[in-house]
Amino acid sequence: xxxxxxxxxxxxxxxxxxxxxxxxxxxxxxxxxxxxxxxxxxxxxxxxxxxxxxxxxxxxxxxxxxxxxxxxxxxxxxxxxxxxxxxxxxxxxxxxxxxxxxxxxxxxxxxxxxxxxxxxx
Numbered sequence: 001x002x003x004x005x006x007x008x009x010x011x012x013x014x015x016x017x018x019x020x021x022x023x024x025x026x027x028x029x030x031x032x033x034x035x036x037x038x039x040x041x042x043x044x045x046x047x048x049x050x051x052x053x054x055x056x057x058x059x060x061x062x063x064x065x066x067x068x069x070x071x072x073x074x075x076x077x078x079x080x081x082x083x084x085x086x087x088x089x090x091x092x093x094x095x096x097x098x099x100x101x102x103x104x105x106x107x108x109x110x111x112x113x114x115x116x117x118x119x120x121x
Contacts, residue, residue, distance in 0.1 A: 001064040003119045010116055011059040015045050018057075022049035042100025043111065056104055056111040058097065060087035064119040087115040 003010070015028050029046040036042065043056040062085035065072070072080045090097050105111035 001066065001119055003061045003063075003116070004121045005061075007059050007061050010061060011044055011057070011114075014057070014059070014114055015047065018047055018055065022047055022051075022053070022055070024048060025050045037096065037100070039100070040104060042097050042104055053110055054108050056101075056108055057114045058101055058112070060089075060113055060115040062087050062115045062117065062119060085115070085117055085119070087113070089113075 019028060024047050026048050030044065031041055031046075036044070042058060044059045045057045047055045047057075049055070064083055065086055066083040068082065070080075070082065070084075070086075072078055072084075072086065073082065092098060101111055101113075
């Protein structure tokens with residue numbers, strides 16, 4: 001089941017809460033789509049805490065999987081049980097986002113995907 005809210009709504013809410021918790025030292029950075037696709041990009045938001053920690057986030061929306069035909073159920077070695085949440089990582093043949101995030105993580109280790117464990121408003 002798809003989320004009842006947009007990725008933007010989730011990301012805005014998360015950044016607002018994190019900015020308070022981290023006592024950010026500067027305004028959060030939200031790169032343009034062009035900037036996000038260049039070297040040093042791949043993220044949707046960058047926050048810098050007063051402690052000097054830089055947090056890079058790539059927002060994803062979660063799908064709530066509740067049907068027995070969900071593709072992860074029954075994969076040998078997996079212990080998934082219903083219901084659960086999952087999000088898609090864009091294929092490399094479509095986007096360099098994953099590669100950009102891995103390169104960014106090598107120099108700024110607090111680089112993460114962020115997805116909600118809820119799907120309703």
